[in-house]
Amino acid sequence: MVREKFKTKVSFCKTVMEWRQMDLKPPPYILSVKPYSPGKPIEELEREYGLSGTIKLASNENPLGASPRALDAIGQVLSRLNRYPDGSGYYLVRKLSEKFRVKPENIVLGSGSDDIIGMLTRALLYPGDEVIMTQPSFAMYDIMTRISNAKTVYVPLQSLAVDLDTIIGAITDKTRMIFLTNPHNPTGTVFSSARFGHFLEQVPENVVIVLDEAYVEFARDETCADSLDFLDDNRPLVALRTFSKIYGLAGLRVGYGFMPAEMVSLMNRVRQPFNVSSIAQAAAVAALDDDAFLNETRKVVHEGLDYLFAALARLGVTCFPTQANFFLLDVKKNADDVFESFLKEGVIVRSMSSYGYPTYLRINAGLPEENARFIEVLEKVLL
Numbered sequence: 588m589v590r591e592k593f594k595t596k597v598s599f600c601k602t603v604m605e606w607r608q609m610d611l612k613p614p615p616y617i618l619s620v621k622p623y624s625p626g627k628p629i630e631e632l633e634r635e636y637g638l639s640g641t642i643k644l645a646s647n648e649n650p651l652g653a654s655p656r657a658l659d660a661i662g663q664v665l666s667r668l669n670r671y672p673d674g675s676g677y678y679l680v681r682k683l684s685e686k687f688r689v690k691p692e693n694i695v696l697g698s699g700s701d702d703i704i705g706m707l708t709r710a711l712l713y714p715g716d717e718v719i720m721t722q723p724s725f726a727m728y729d730i731m732t733r734i735s736n737a738k739t740v741y742v743p744l745q746s747l748a749v750d751l752d753t754i755i756g757a758i759t760d761k762t763r764m765i766f767l768t769n770p771h772n773p774t775g776t777v778f779s780s781a782r783f784g785h786f787l788e789q790v791p792e793n794v795v796i797v798l799d800e801a802y803v804e805f806a807r808d809e810t811c812a813d814s815l816d817f818l819d820d821n822r823p824l825v826a827l828r829t830f831s832k833i834y835g836l837a838g839l840r841v842g843y844g845f846m847p848a849e850m851v852s853l854m855n856r857v858r859q860p861f862n863v864s865s866i867a868q869a870a871a872v873a874a875l876d877d878d879a880f881l882n883e884t885r886k887v888v889h890e891g892l893d894y895l896f897a898a899l900a901r902l903g904v905t906c907f908p909t910q911a912n913f914f915l916l917d918v919k920k921n922a923d924d925v926f927e928s929f930l931k932e933g934v935i936v937r938s939m940s941s942y943g944y945p946t947y948l949r950i951n952a953g954l955p956e957e958n959a960r961f962i963e964v965l966e967k968v969l970l
Contacts, residue, residue, distance in 0.1 A: 614736070616733055616736040617733075617734065619733050620730050620734060621726075621729075622730075623726050623727060623730060624726075624941075629641050629643055629935065632930065632935065633933075636930060636931060636933075638933045641933040641934070642933065642953060642957045642960060642961075643935040644935060644936055644950040644951050644952075644953050644957065644961060645936050645949070645950070645951070646937075646951070647772075647802070647832060647912055647913045647951040648831075648835075648837055648951065649833065649834070649835030649837070649884055650884075650887060650888070650891070650951075650952065650953045650957065651835060651880070651883065651887060651954075652835055653834070653835040653836055653874070654834060654835060654836075654870075654874040654877040654880040655877070655880065656876060656877040656880070657834070657835075657836060657869075657870035657871070657873045657874040657877065658870075659873065660869040660870050660872065660873035661866050661869060663869065664865050664869045665866075667865060668865065670865070671861050671865075672863060672865040672867075673868065674860055674861050676863055676868055678868065678872050679841075679843075679863070679868045680694050682875050683843055683875070686875050687815060687845070689815070689845050690848070692848040693818070693845055693846060693847065693848055693851060694843060694844070694845060695843065695851050695854045695858070696841070696842075696863045697841075697843065697844065697858075697863065698840045698841065698842075698859075698862045698863055698867075699829065699831060699841065699842045700799065700801060700828065700829045700831075700843070700844065701725075701727040701731075701842070702859075702862060703825075703827055703842060703843075703844045704727050704728065704731050704766075704827070705727075705734075706858055707731075707764070707795070707797060707854070708731040708734065708737070708764070709731075709734075709735060709857045710856065710857045711853070712732070712735040712736075712737040712763055712764065713737070713763070714736040714737065715736070715737065715738065716735075716737040716738065716761060716763035716764070717737065717759060717761040717762045717763060718737050718738065718739055718740065718762075718763060718764045718765070718766065719740045719754055719757050719762060719764070719765045719766070720732075720739065720740070720742070720765070720766040721741070721742050721743070721744055721754075721766075721768070722741035722742065722743055722744070722943070723744070723773060723943055724766065724768055724771070724772065725766075725799065732764075737763070737764075740757055740762070744776075747771075747774040747776050747907060747915070748771070748776040748778070749768070749771055749778055751778060751782055751783070751786040754767075754786070755790070758794065762791075762794050763793075763794065763795065764794065764795045764796075765790070765794060765797065766797045766799065767796065767797065768798075768799040768800075768801070769798060769799070769800060769803065769811065769812055770802045770805070770909070770910040772913075773913070773915065773937075773939060773942055773949050774907065774915060775802075775907070775910055775911040775913060775914050776908075776910065777806060777808055777810075777812070778811075778812055779808075779810040779812060780812045782812070783798075783812035783817065784817065787817060787822070792822070792823075793823075795823040795824075795825065796822075796823065796824050797827065798812075798814050798824065798825065798826050798827065800813075800814055800826055800827060800828050801828065801829045801831070802833075802911035802912060803828070804833040804881070804885065805832075805833065805888060805889075805911050805912045806910040806911070807910060808910050811910060814826030815845070818846075819847070820847045820848060822847070823850065824846070825845070826844060826845040826846070827842065827843075827844050828842065828843055828844070828845075829841075829842040830842065830843075830867075830870075830871050830874060833881060833884050833885065833912075834871070834874045834875075834881070835874075835880075835884065836867070836870055836871065836874060839864070839866060839867040839870055839871075840863075840864075840867060841870075887952070887954070888952045889952075891952030891953060891954075891955065891958050892912075892952045894955070894959075895914075895950075895958055895961070895962070896914075898962045899916060899965075902962075902966065902969075904917070904918065904969070905917040912951050912952055913949055913950060913951040913952070914949070914950065915939065915944070915947050915948070915949050916947065916948050917944075917946055917947050918946055918947070918948055918965075918968075918969060919946055920946060921945065921946065922938040922939055922940045922946055923940050925948060925968055925969075926948070929964060929968060932964045934960060934964050936949070936950050936961075
């Protein structure tokens with residue numbers, strides 16, 4: 588018996604060693620991808636640092652949790668989890684169509700909006716195509732572009748804002764797609780409807796424009812561009828939105844895109860079957876009807892931002908205006924070191940060093956008591 592176990596163990600070890608020596612020969616463009624770093628969950632950090640009662644202000648999540656209506660809807664579908672979800676997302680698509688006055692044939696559902704980003708790059712990019720995006724911006728634009736063996740073309744921000752004129756100047760005959768974020772992540776700046784309309788007039792008709800509006804519901808600037816004003820079946824414009832932020836459903840991974848019907852047909856050729864779960868669909872449908880929760884979230888976030896900006900001004904800390912639920916602040920110290928200091932105090936923030944801002948932090952507005960705790964820890968850390 589012991590000998591057999593020993594043989595099994597040796598065989599297993601040999602197999603592992605052979606696998607490690609395997610020459611998998613991945614394509615160079617796959618090796619060029621830098622894996623997305625989402626940050627550690629609260630539970631893992633508390634285990635690692637021996638903490639409890641940790642607050643997280645790093646991932647731009649909804650501080651109120653999820654819509655009560657969404658939670659009720661989840662309970663109603665739990666008994667049907669043995670069945671595959673509705674692959675067409677029939678009820679969610681029609682609810683989105685009704686709310687935003689967009690035809691069902693112009694709507695695509697995704698497991699988060701980054702799922703739709705992947706569909707777009709797989710369906711539309713040829714090897715060697717150029718894809719324009721700002722630097723910095725959401726990491727998944729670059730990752731999905733590289734996975735498609737296309738070329739990322741970076742355009743720098745100007746005063747933390749997207750410069751649409753510079754993007755126009757970067758377009759070549761190889762440009763196939765442009766990624767824009769409004770409000771921009773990680774800076775919270777926006778461009779106006781007037782500027783975006785002028786931009787659309789200058790972009791060649793064969794270039795796909797992807798406008799990511801993950802935070803648009805938080806914008807207080809009434810001039811902020813809204814994709815719904817520009818959607819047109821004759822223009823390859825894609826609008827991406829999500830239930831992860833203001834709707835508080837980040838854990839369910841459900842997003843949606845508006846685009847020409849011809850593009851929707853292409854997305855359905857590359858979309859994974861059943862990519863949005865039954866729970867996610869039911870919760871999203873219910874959340875769209877919960878205007879009270881949406882308005883309360885917006886109120887809590889805006890009041891939280893106002894409190895934080897006033898407190899930071901009192902402390903003499905430089906921070907930057909925002910139209911999202913998060914903002915940047917300059918701590919005038921190594922951001923990674925400050926991040927670690929916050930962790931030891933049980934407060935999770937986001938260092939912007941990897942985004943090219945070595946002394947900046949990004950934080951999102953939390954509950955009033957979380958915002959107050961952040962300021963308290965900040966005073967301690969910066970002294």
